[in-house]
Amino acid sequence: MALVSADTQISELLSELHQLIKQTQEERSRSEHNLLNIQKTHERMQTENKISPYYRTKLRGLYTTAKADAEAECGSVGLCICLSLCLFGLGYKQTRVSASPDLSLSLSLCCRILRRALDKIAEIKSLLEERRIAVKMSGLYSDADPPRKTMRRGVLMTLLQQSAMTLPLWIGKPGDTPPPLCGAIPASSDYVAKPGDKVAARVKAVDGDEQWILAEVVSYSHAANKYEVDDIDEEGKERHTLSRRRIIPLPQWKANPETDPEALFHKEQLVLALYPQTTCFYRALIHAPPQRPQDDYSVLFEDTSYADGYSPPLNVAQRYVVACKENKKK
Numbered sequence: 001m002a003l004v005s006a007d008t009q010i011s012e013l014l015s016e017l018h019q020l021i022k023q024t025q026e027e028r029s030r031s032e033h034n035l036l037n038i039q040k041t042h043e044r045m046q047t048e049n050k051i052s053p054y055y056r057t058k059l060r061g062l063y064t065t066a067k068a069d070a071e072a073e074c075g076s077v078g079l080c081i082c083l084s085l086c087l088f089g090l091g092y093k094q095t096r097v098s099a100s101p102d103l104s105l106s107l108s109l110c111c112r113i114l115r116r117a118l119d120k121i122a123e124i125k126s127l128l129e130e131r132r133i134a135v136k137m138s139g140l141y142s143d144a145d146p147p148r149k150t151m152r153r154g155v156l157m158t159l160l161q162q163s164a165m166t167l168p169l170w171i172g173k174p175g176d177t178p179p180p181l182c183g184a185i186p187a188s189s190d191y192v193a194k195p196g197d198k199v200a201a202r203v204k205a206v207d208g209d210e211q212w213i214l215a216e217v218v219s220y221s222h223a224a225n226k227y228e229v230d231d232i233d234e235e236g237k238e239r240h241t242l243s244r245r246r247i248i249p250l251p252q253w254k255a256n257p258e259t260d261p262e263a264l265f266h267k268e269q270l271v272l273a274l275y276p277q278t279t280c281f282y283r284a285l286i287h288a289p290p291q292r293p294q295d296d297y298s299v300l301f302e303d304t305s306y307a308d309g310y311s312p313p314l315n316v317a318q319r320y321v322v323a324c325k326e327n328k329k330k
Helices: 002-048 053-070 077-087 101-108 111-138 153-165
Strands: 198-204 210-221 226-231 239-243 247-249 270-274 280-288 297-301 314-316 321-323
Touching: 002 053, 002 111, 198 226, 198 239, 270 297
Parallel strands: none
Antiparallel strands: 198 210, 198 247, 210 226, 210 280, 226 239, 270 280, 270 321, 280 297, 297 314
């Protein structure tokens, strides 16, 4: 019954999200008509090389209408661009634009609607995760959610990539500071990861060495201060009981380099990063932080097979880069 209820809620939220997307497009279209009139008026003024009382009055009216439409709740062009594009995972090529008043008004027009859409998406993702965990615990699986033992490695890598791409971008209001687990900002000292959360976990390998793996939280014992986690890699098929110091929660939001660069790791900072096409974290230096919200980190993994001790630059998503607790190079 709980699964049916979750499916119903998800369906209702998707319907609401669809309406918000339609509303966003309608608002953009309405605003674009007014902005086009502003642009044409400016072009006529340049052609005639004069500012007549008629044009002055007309422009004043057009700008007043545009300002009223915009209700510029969000003050930055980059904020609205990042929110609208990251919301729907559009994997876009960003075009640099100047922050003209017309464009700023046009983009900020949709900001309130997009914030509401972001809330809906967060609710949907939360319900989907709760449903997945409930299915896993009950032992029931649908075609869309196969049991772990049937998941091929290629499918797992695709899912990890999708998880990184759909990690929500943190959008704060003017004056807000990024919260814990946004980009490079660590969790608070009393934070407890929830069942289903993905973490970096330090475990003992078969050969006795310790390594950091990508894992999923199963439970947490407050009495013992220990987590139970599953190795995300189906080839491992292991459950580990680990103390809190062996667990590093992964980021829950991307940091926006254009508005919150302080929430990102900086060049030459030591981190743990998920090596591409694996489920293990290794020590690395930041070669270059993201420059745009959709960008990955460029990192240099420690590798003794290279003369300088580091690999060539490799890209790793914000989702899979966390602080390294060991400062000494191995």
